[in-house]
Amino acid sequence: xFEITLENSWEDEDxxxxxxxxxxxxxxxSLCNIYAPNNTALQKAFIENLTEILISKADISNLITVGDWxxxxxxxxxxxxIQWKPSVYRDLLAAFMDELNxxxxxxxxxxxxxxxxxxxxxxxxxxxxxxFLIPKSLISSTKTADINIAIAPDHKxxxxxxxxxxxxxxxxxxxxxxxxxxDDTFVNLIMCNKLSNNMQEIRIFD
Numbered sequence: 001x002f003e004i005t006l007e008n009s010w011e012d013e014d015x016x017x018x019x020x021x022x023x024x025x026x027x028x029x030s031l032c033n034i035y036a037p038n039n040t041a042l043q044k045a046f047i048e049n050l051t052e053i054l055i056s057k058a059d060i061s062n063l064i065t066v067g068d069w070x071x072x073x074x075x076x077x078x079x080x081x082i083q084w085k086p087s088v089y090r091d092l093l094a095a096f097m098d099e100l101n102x103x104x105x106x107x108x109x110x111x112x113x114x115x116x117x118x119x120x121x122x123x124x125x126x127x128x129x130x131x132f133l134i135p136k137s138l139i140s141s142t143k144t145a146d147i148n149i150a151i152a153p154d155h156k157x158x159x160x161x162x163x164x165x166x167x168x169x170x171x172x173x174x175x176x177x178x179x180x181x182x183d184d185t186f187v188n189l190i191m192c193n194k195l196s197n198n199m200q201e202i203r204i205f206d
Contacts, residue, residue, distance in 0.1 A: 010057055017050055019058060027164060030058035034067035043070075043089040047096055060100055065133045066158070069093065072127050073104060076114055081125030102133040105160065106145040115147050117156045132160045 007021040007028075019032045032054060037046055054063060071093060075084040097103070106115070106128075116126035132145060143161045150157035 010053070012049070012053070016046065017053060019053065021057075021059060024164070027062070028059055029062040029064065030054075030060075032058060032063065032065040032067075034065060034069070036068060036070040038070045040087075040089060044092060047089070047092045051096055051099065054100065061135060061137065063100065063102070063135060064138075064160070065102065066131070066160070068130050068155070070129055072129060073107070073131075076112060077107075077116075077128040079114065079116065079126045081120075081123050081127075097133060101136055103136050103139060105132050105134050105139065105142055106147070106158070107131075108139060109142070109145050117147055117158060119154055130155060130158050132158060134160070138162065 002025055003023075005023040007023065009018070009020040011018045016035045016037070017032065018034075019030060021028070021030050023029075032050075034050065037043055054060065054065070071087065071090050072078045072084060073090060073093070078084045116128050117130040118128070119126045128147075134142070141162045141164055143163045145160050146158070148157045148159055
């Protein structure tokens, strides 16, 4: 059995970035959904804004970012249309991934597989512009990262399945609240209980 508890959420004014911080049972994580602009003049500001938001508002160590990035990361991610070459925005995205220690999980699991999430009949072109970026620490927890059919006419769905092993908790740590020593009622109660226990010990060993 599992339970997801929402801690807080945030979105930008343009609706291009939606972030939630939540708990999966006791595991805290951040999930960010993005829709990047396809206008090259806006892409630099978008990636800079995204970086600032995630660093200040998300749990970077357990951050999953997903959406339509409107860019292909490698030549293998594109078929047809204009010949692929790295763009300024693509390089900015690569720097963003390095800074936040994120990896393209589908490409990590399938280094050379040709698969696409977007298709344009007019341009006779297919590309993989929708993908998950996850912390490298979560790669071992990934069971599936794939592409599936969707109801959208030009985009496919992308899926990510993570599995976390149940960890047995230790005995825990108890810490005394020192402020109770300033509480006269508490102190008197402890003194009375101690006196009562001492009297019982005296009767036992008499």
